[in-house]
Amino acid sequence: MSERIRSMRRNGTFLALPTTLWLLVFFVLPLVIVLVVSFMSRGRGGVAIMPLTIGHYQRTFGIFSIILWRSIGLAAMTTVVCLLAGYPLAFFISTRRSRLFQQITLFLVILPFWTNFLIRTYAWRILLGDEGAINGVLISLGLISEPLKMLNTQFAVLVGLVYGFLPFMVLPIYASVERFNFRYVDAAHDLGANDVRAFVRVVLPLTLPGVLAGCALVFIPSVGAFVTPDLLGGTKGLMIGNLINNQFGGSGNMPLGSALSIVMMAVVMLSLVIYLLANRRERGT
């Protein structure tokens, strides 16, 4: 018995080895290189050269802090909007009585998601443009005379991000509302709680794990968004992802791009830690 377990453990280590090596070479090592490059100076053509400097971090928290905060702000707003729209939607889906209707309503949330992200984002260009569908309808209805400026603004980025990540919010909340036992609500009512109180004191706390997971799943990719602000934001809606991308073109600055990307990763890691701590506290109580 013990001989077999020992051999299994040996085999396990052996099996995990090739993949671990792959991840060390193609995932960990590149991140370490980015960290090192972020402290190097900019040479000709934007490449990294010696000597070491912290100048890129100073610029990240100096002149680029506007864009850093804009990214965090837009991601936070995306999360809030997704939560406000996604929670009732998840609630609606999971409280359908017929199993079939439940599956159809859930499917209708997931299906748009199967389309390529680029195309889903591009669709909003058609809607939001100066000569786009929304302005076309509003003008023909006589509600406005001049087209509203929507494309290439932060508003467009917010709409695109919410559109891109709403299912990430709906699915985990759906899973936790699904598991929720509605007899608790009856019990709360019997004990004299009204609907608001029953929701705040019973439903919300018990579905909080889904809410937390949804918030993490929406916030993290929103902070690092690149395609959405690129296609919808123009210069006004520039986010940190675009700034990083710009450092890798012809007149780029690779060390600066690396520093920006390290800072962005720190933001992501911090939000992940907050999520894990909140989740643990939630489980603990």
Next chain:
Amino acid sequence: MATNPPILINEHAMRRNRLVRRLGGIGLWLNPVFSYFFLWAPILVLVLFSFNQSKSVSSFTGFTTRWYSNILNNVMGAESAFSTELMLNAFRNSLFVGTVATAIATVLGTLIALGMARGTFPGKRWLDGLLFLPVVIPEITQAISLAIFFKVVFDWFDLMSGQRIFPGFHTIIAAHVTFNISYVAIVVRARLADMNPQLEEAANDLGANPWRTFWRITFPLILPGVISGALLAFTLSLDDFVITFFTSGVGTTTLPVFVYGLLKLTVTPEVNAISTIMMLLSTLLIGISLALQGRNASRT
């Protein structure tokens, strides 16, 4: 007289509660209506305007399939660099990258899932975290770290041997394998967790060596997980834009990178038509893979 006020308050509270309930009920119906409209309107508008007679996207003037035939006949607006041949070539590149990357990632992901389930070794918790990271880290970070990594390695190789390596299929595939490993491993580990370990012990007791036990017992049992993992990896690979954009070289444009080039231009009816075709294709592809998965799941 003295009992009047509390009754009044109760009535007031009850009326308020009823109002809250009615408003809540309306809200609970309005929210899905708006949400589904929000989710579907852009897609429907895109499809609608791919059939629009005028080039504008502000009003629908009449039905035409001209833009679709333009794509087939290689005709497009004078300013655009579109050619059907280029697009098909990009699609072939996507299929090639997706197939090779999926094959490698499926093997590596399955191996580590088995290793993590069976073995106990130092640093296993760290490995757990490491396996989880590529899923949560922003794509752009992974993309630029790989871009810098390849540049550094190729520069160094140039210095050592005097030969220059350029980014191409090998760099895209290496990048895709890296982000796909985690997804395959997660799916296979979930399957392994559901497996009864006594089956393997029984095979062992009956005299099968580990190799035989694996191929006769373990592998058939985790196969549905391996297949779903591979399908997921293939889909992610076909769909990936950001990481491919940063690791591809000249002549290795994949379909998403090609489409991005088109979308960055202007809104043209042909682009709407291509988008509609791509939406149809990806929905079809995922539908088929889900149907396959469903059949697999019901069989086991």
